[in-house]
């Protein structure tokens with residue numbers, strides 16, 4: 001029987017919903033409390049409403065359940081965040097401070113904080129962007145993640161809180177829909193293909209971005225959190241790579257399975273965000289420190305996505 005009690009904040013989101021199921025498998029249904037600001041219809045696990053900006057409510061949930069690990073996934077993403085920059089900052093940073101402060105005060109042992117490739121901006125090598133490249137994010141989301149990385153390290157060094165973090169690339173999965181991100185097109189495109197509809201992409205055809213399949217993203221998260229603390233050499237956040245492709249390359253991969261699928265390109269404001277990000281990521285620190293190894297590339301991901309979405 002696991003002695004750990006897990007709290008997932010933002011459990012209805014694209015990653016949160018899939019991660020919650022994986023955590024329930026690892027720790028047992030009774031030991032994983034899913035929370036979100038909105039109700040979750042038809043969910044049969046333990047679920048509670050929780051606003052990440054309500055610190056007393058987080059403290060009460062942690063104390064009531066004897067929580068030992070928190071996965072804090074609630075945040076406004078890159079594209080949506082630009083519609084209301086100050087509110088995005090308040091939610092992303094306010095939520096993070098509430099989680100860190102409650103964890104510190106209540107004796108929570110481990111916290112997972114998702115960072116993003118959005119921490120990168122100007123003055124980086126676009127190909128194989130290194131772990132320690134300069135961070136000059138252009139979006140408020142990216143600024144909040146870059147700051148959050150430093151605060152993660154601060155809480156670890158100052159208070160001994162075992163915060164661990166990954167810089168997620170765009171995450172692609174059949175289980176859930178993303179919302180408000182710049183990489184969302186890479187999920188949408190599969191849904192259009194399976195419905196037999198033409199797709200208009202909001203990025204231009206040759207803009208390559210780092211991406212990862214959901215199965216790999218979830219496994220990376222669990223492996224990082226399960227690793228012995230002595231292996232975690234990077235206390236800001238780890239670069240994490242799965243694959244890298246442009247809209248025209250994913251379109252071709254789908255067309256190989258769905259002949260006749262048609263894609264056109266109408267770049268909007270998200271194009272500038274995408275252009276500020278790396279094209280591919282050097283994740284050797286994660287590989288060397290705790291053995292990270294992705295399993296999915298564009299081809300086997302496309303087969304799996306289409307198989308599940310057709311079902």
Ligand code: AKB
Nearest residue numbers: 077078116181182183
């Ligand atoms: C976004 O597009 O904003 C996110 C991310 C890369 O962090 N998917």
